[in-house]
Amino acid sequence: MRRALALLRKELLSIFKDPKSRFVVIGPPLIQLLIFGYAATYDLNNVPFALYNEDNGAVSRELAARFGGSPSMQLARLVDHQRQIEELIDGREVLFVVHMGPDFSRRLVNGEPAQVQVIIDGRNSNTAMIALNYIRDIVQDFERQWRTRQGLDPVPAHLVMRSWFNPNLESQWFIVPGIIGLLTLVVTMVVTAMSVAREREHGTFDQLLVTPLRPVEILVGKALPGFLIGFAEASAIVVVTVYWFEVPLLGSLWTLYAGLALFLLSAVGIGLMISSLAVTQQQALLGAFLFLVPAVILSGFATPISNMPEVVQHLTLLDPLRYFMVVLRGVFLEGATLTGLVHQLWPMAVIGVSCLGAAAWLFRHRMY
Numbered sequence: 001m002r003r004a005l006a007l008l009r010k011e012l013l014s015i016f017k018d019p020k021s022r023f024v025v026i027g028p029p030l031i032q033l034l035i036f037g038y039a040a041t042y043d044l045n046n047v048p049f050a051l052y053n054e055d056n057g058a059v060s061r062e063l064a065a066r067f068g069g070s071p072s073m074q075l076a077r078l079v080d081h082q083r084q085i086e087e088l089i090d091g092r093e094v095l096f097v098v099h100m101g102p103d104f105s106r107r108l109v110n111g112e113p114a115q116v117q118v119i120i121d122g123r124n125s126n127t128a129m130i131a132l133n134y135i136r137d138i139v140q141d142f143e144r145q146w147r148t149r150q151g152l153d154p155v156p157a158h159l160v161m162r163s164w165f166n167p168n169l170e171s172q173w174f175i176v177p178g179i180i181g182l183l184t185l186v187v188t189m190v191v192t193a194m195s196v197a198r199e200r201e202h203g204t205f206d207q208l209l210v211t212p213l214r215p216v217e218i219l220v221g222k223a224l225p226g227f228l229i230g231f232a233e234a235s236a237i238v239v240v241t242v243y244w245f246e247v248p249l250l251g252s253l254w255t256l257y258a259g260l261a262l263f264l265l266s267a268v269g270i271g272l273m274i275s276s277l278a279v280t281q282q283q284a285l286l287g288a289f290l291f292l293v294p295a296v297i298l299s300g301f302a303t304p305i306s307n308m309p310e311v312v313q314h315l316t317l318l319d320p321l322r323y324f325m326v327v328l329r330g331v332f333l334e335g336a337t338l339t340g341l342v343h344q345l346w347p348m349a350v351i352g353v354s355c356l357g358a359a360a361w362l363f364r365h366r367m368y
Contacts, residue, residue: 044072044130045307050094052079057105059146063116066138067098073134089121089164090334095131096120108146115160122166123333125174127304132161165333176245177328178301184234184260185267185295185321189288192226192271196363197284219363222275223268223356230264241332250335258338259327262348266320269355276362295319300326320348 049067053060068075076094079085088094099117107114118135120128166173238256241247249256270291278284298305298312299321305313316322323344330336330344338345 044127044134044304046074047072047096047131047134048074048076048094050077050079050085050088050097051075052082052085052097052099054102055100055104055106059105059108060100063100063139063142064098066142067135070134070138085119089119092121094121095127096135098135117160117162119162119164122163123174123329124304125163125166125171126302128163128166172245173247173333174329176241176247177332178325180234180237180241181263181299181321181324181328182296182301183237184230184263185324186292187233188226188230188264188267189271189274189292190285191229192223192268193274193278193284193288194281195222195225196272196275197278197281200278201280216360219272219360223272226268226271227264230267231260234260234264247332249332251331252337255336255338255341256327256331259324259331259341259345259348262345262352263320263324263327265352266348266355269352269359270320272359273355273362276359295321298322299324317347318351320351323348 051064051067053064067073077084077088079088079097079099085097085099088097097119099119101115101117104114104116116139118132120131122128238249242249271288274287274291275284278287297303298308298316298319300316301321305316305322308316326344327336327341330341
């Protein structure tokens, strides 16, 4: 362990003394932000929703049919009790619930104002706002046709909105926690991917092989710098997220850092695989970005995974950032516990152990 720590110190000095390495640690996150900004799409298709119709009159059934017949929406559940609404939204089974009270039809027929309540999942504020625009169009179209058909004075059906987890639909509450995963992945991947390639490019790799260090000690010494830098990077962004952007941290820091540790394990493993295959730092950097671009797009950072084609959705299961995004937003916005996030934590552990094992095999294969 002492020899591995000595190699760790040498790696950290190499990273922070070299101006190019310092730039690589800072530059890629900015480039990544530009890439996903152009690649993301905000269109919604087949949005799942639930209907809670306490009225069941002719007018309420007509409005319900308009929601069910919309090409952008899909009726997933019929609700018959108030308690079911919380379960559906908490479990992400629906994006929103349309609630019509028991006197909806009577009030409209009598020329009185009637209300339609929409309870929407506010964890993804961008998706929520787009869905609300669709809902508003449906209600307004229904209102216009109702006036024309009945020959009544204009009596609007009021839309009552309530966002779950993100009451004010603050976009920063959704985006900033995701940036923690994005920047952590970029920095960790780049630092780790360039570690062995830097030795080969500088001609010191052969010198490293004749030292008393065993292959496993070299592997640990190369993995620890990326892990520690990623840990420090994520911690700094968490502080900025909470105290500068004022995003509420409802969950436990232990849960957050448990997810972070497993995420860094998988990121370091992938980075070492790339580093074992690369001969120069340029190849390592290109290899890292070859993984980073699709990893960010497929992670659900900007666009919902449920909107992607089915084949692509299966492909996202290999992306550790996909799971860490759920952990981050779950801890920040929902106050999720460690038990509730186990199904997101164990896939990152599997990816990390598998990638580190593959990196160790490639490392030994390239050494001998």
